[in-house]
Amino acid sequence: MNISKKTYLLLISACGSFLAPFMVAGLVVALPSISRDLGMDAVAMGWTANAFFLAAAMLLIPMGRAADIFGVKRIFNWGLRLYFLSALLAGLAQTAAVLMGARFLTGVGAAMVFGTSYALLSLSLPEEERGLALGINMASNFTGFSFGFLAGGLFASYFTWRALFLCTLPIAMLGMVLVRYRLPGECALAGGSRLDIPGAGALSLAVMVMIVGLSGLPGPRGLILMASSILLLLLFVWQERSSTSPLVQVRLFWGNRPFALSNVSVLVFFSSTFAVIFLFSLYLQYIRGFDAPGAGLVLLAFNLAAVPLVIVSGRLSDRYNPRQVSLAGAAVTAAGLTLMAVMGPDSGMPHSMAALFLVLAGGAIFSPPAIKSVLGCLPREMYGLGSSMVEAMRLLGNAVSMAVTTMALAYYIGSQKIDPEKYPLFMQSMGLISVLFLLLCLGSLVLVAASGRRRRTEQTRGQ
Incomplete structure (x- = not known):
């Protein structure tokens, strides 16, 4: 070109x-x-x-x-x-x-x-x-x-x-x-x-019920909707297996393991990171005493600082194995989440800002090679499906991240206003959320590594 x-x-x-x-x-x-x-x-x-x-x-x-x-x-x-x-x-x-x-x-x-x-x-x-x-x-x-x-x-x-x-x-x-x-x-x-219209309708309905259900957790309404979404997804899988022109070739998820593992790694990784911005917005205002514009400027500055890393990561994924670059990104994020997990009310600003930067930097490094890895598992005539699939995994991961955060805050604080008396409870909930996010991030590391091993094994068998 x-x-x-x-x-x-x-x-x-x-x-x-x-x-x-x-x-x-x-x-x-x-x-x-x-x-x-x-x-x-x-x-x-x-x-x-x-x-x-x-x-x-x-x-x-x-x-x-x-x-x-x-x-x-x-x-x-x-x-x-x-x-x-x-x-x-x-x-x-x-x-x-x-x-x-x-x-x-x-x-x-x-x-x-x-x-x-x-x-x-x-x-x-x-x-x-x-x-x-x-x-x-x-x-x-x-x-x-x-x-x-x-x-x-x-x-x-x-x-x-x-x-x-x-x-x-x-x-x-x-x-x-x-x-x-x-x-x-x-x-x-x-x-x-x-275009498989019945399959598109079934999948759209299942995703809609799942998203609404995640927002209702851990209440009974949310649990019922989540169970319903699983049943709808099973119905979608059954419908796709019998379709002559399926929306999603279900066999991709067990016949093309690198594709499946790469997509799940994106889902798990973004489940561990998306709500961090939300948590730090609350942390800066409640614990550090920033006003809303001040907190917004801090978050703006840290997001902009991560922009060059996205471009550098993309270039590195052209020169080296994309999965190795994604592994490095997930490792950086894990380091940031570790710092978050040990944060307390007395932790200094350098500690908390280092945690925020490492999480955002890791996400910037992880994303371009992860997307390239997913598309690299598919033939060219399925790039549109692959592009939408990895973006859907990211969006669903965002929803899971917010659901985990909402449930932890509800467990510690309930429906009460976050006032100075509740600040210790807020910090405890932030610590729990950070540990859960760290476990998810480590899970994404394992999934990325497994997708690379599986791909090398399949290439060896094909030679």
Whole structure:
């Protein structure tokens, strides 16, 4: 690929990866202002934040498979169009219902973009350049998330929260124009296959019930929904085994063990890391006495500090075995979680900030090679499915991470307000959560190592 086309490809991918996390992070900060303007109650605020994640989780895998069949570029471009439309609707929303609908639509667009962006890069670039491209893609994601916090606070405080959504319109438009005029051709390597609509419906329903169930744990409603989601997943597996054109070839998970182990390692790793930002936000404000803007600036700075590491990790995965780079990332995260586990009220700021940096740095190092490893286990005509599968594992891991955190906080503090009398209990809960996350992180280390051994064994047998 010539340099100019490669530059356009990376810019297109970066546009898609920046927009969703920017709006998600900004919404978290701006939500109190939005709730006052639109008269939201607590339930409406929760659904406004969760509508995006629900739609994205439900549709990621179906959209990835649709990209294999109908074209990766086509589905990616439709995702950018939905970003544009949903941001416009959100910026002009006069009621909570319209804003929630717009955020759900953004989630649909995110399923299209994140379900295809890794495939778009992997199909367009040679093997030795994919890691760097994936690193740049994820750096855009980190940057969007970081600046979203800042933009949400600034717009809500000094202008209007609507600008948070409206300012993304030129970026979405730029991406659409570049796709149309600077990215010729199409990648539909599974063209002629049929999209498994019943399977897509069954999987989407199972994921929806699981996500809602995780948010309800450890209560009886959450347990019932989690059990129901498992039954629905079993129904999905049975349906796929009898389908002539399955959404997911179930045999991949026992016939292609490196693929299965690599995906599970992503799920387990992100289960151990996602809620760390949430915990440190509370820690900085309750224990260290930061105000909300001050805590936000600290988190912004540490997220931005991790951005170069994502790019470096991607480049390293082009030069060395990607699984070895992922192992290094998981080991760095484990070191950070170990520091978190021994933190106390009297621990100094250098101790706590070192823990935060190591966790974020480890995640930055782990991600690009982990994605490259998953896609490297599949034929090219399944890159769309692989791209969406690894992103679904990451999203589900995020939900598990928050569920673990919520259950630990509920066990120690219950439904009471976190006031100074509860600070010791908060620190105890943070210690327990850190230990649980450390165990999960060590589990991801084992899974990454096992996936590498299994792949070498299969390659040896094939020679």
